[in-house]
Amino acid sequence: MNATYRDRTAAGTVLADLLAPVAGQPDVVVLGLVRGGVPVAAAVAERLRAPLDVLVVRKLGLPQAPEVAFGAVGPGGLRVLNEEIAGRLDPAEIDTVVRVETAELERRERRYRAGRPPLRLDDRIAVIVDDGLATGATARAAVGVARQLGARRVVLAVPVGAPEAYAVLSRTADELVCPARPADFGAVSRYYADFHEVSDEEVVALLTGSG
Template identity: 70%
Template sequence: MTTYRDRPDATTYRDRADAGNTLADRLGGLTGQTDVIVLGLVRGGVPVARVIADRLGVPLDVLVVRKLGMPWAPEVAFGALGPGGVRVLNDPIASRLAPDDVAEVTRREQAELDRREKLYRAGRPPLDLTGRTAVVVDDGLATGATARAAVQVARHLGARRVVVAVPVGSEEAYEMLAAEADQVVCAQRPPDFSAVSRYYDDFHEVDDDEVTGALATTS
């Protein structure tokens, strides 16, 4: 496994496009490679991925993965879901929940995953990564559960190599992904990491229209 670390002192991005440009600078070795595809994690990863794909001159697609959040604290993930029946659980956290709670959250998030897959893949074939280098992009890593699920989904879909690229992340999530992905490009890992939003001036909620707009410009 290879990893990349830069900018040890925490800095703030103007917005997700600014973060995408920072990552594109570090992914320049992939420019124009015919087997590379950039996959934005919905929703926040898609605007970052759009910039990277444009800069590298490679295709953009979307990878739908849903975080499974604690019922009383949705931002705390106990796992994640991806297409193709992939489920990843953070066992130390998931073990605090009753089986019925796990089942209810899973049912709700599965329904939303199915809705988004239908919306974002409208008119396009199912994602096929056979023999390709998949660059999985998000706007940041907190627990890393969603990105971990994305890596497993990408491999399930046939990816030959999986690269995770994020502008900022926690040390714990970074180390977990370094053991899962073939390469992790993380522009900064602040020692006092608390929340992804802390490292953006503009961290607005990305809606479906913004995602579909970014995908509509994909060649």
């Protein structure tokens, strides 16, 4: 099949056109989910004339099935739990997963924020951007973290997504922008001609304006 987008920057340009109603609003902040969402978010932020920042979240996966999330951790020690799943786990199991994922989150925060102040979303419109929705678990976590950080409105914008994940996230975010929802989704990488692994260095360069 032919790719839907040339690369993540091209995908971000498409999203920006769909997000035009919030362009230039002073309370908007565009948040890239690391790592693949940051190049998409950078293109969105530029077109919307909005500040770009990064939202680091880490899924909390079941010990026996890491792909199944029972919650997430976010900046500043924020923790969002799906009690329906987490309630079945031993507290020691939860603590172990939280400890591991928090350590990785803090490493990424130090790397990406590079001395900038902690992320604050008090009374802001948070536009959360990723390069695609597969299961939607990370995006769901990000929406929850943004709300805990004080966002007044949470908009999730992704270039492509699985219909099942779209259905869930449309009930989770205040607004969901997702122009491509193919029935035979497969994987996010199918929809990009260039889907290289985004490095820490690329993320930092985009956040500091040197990329």
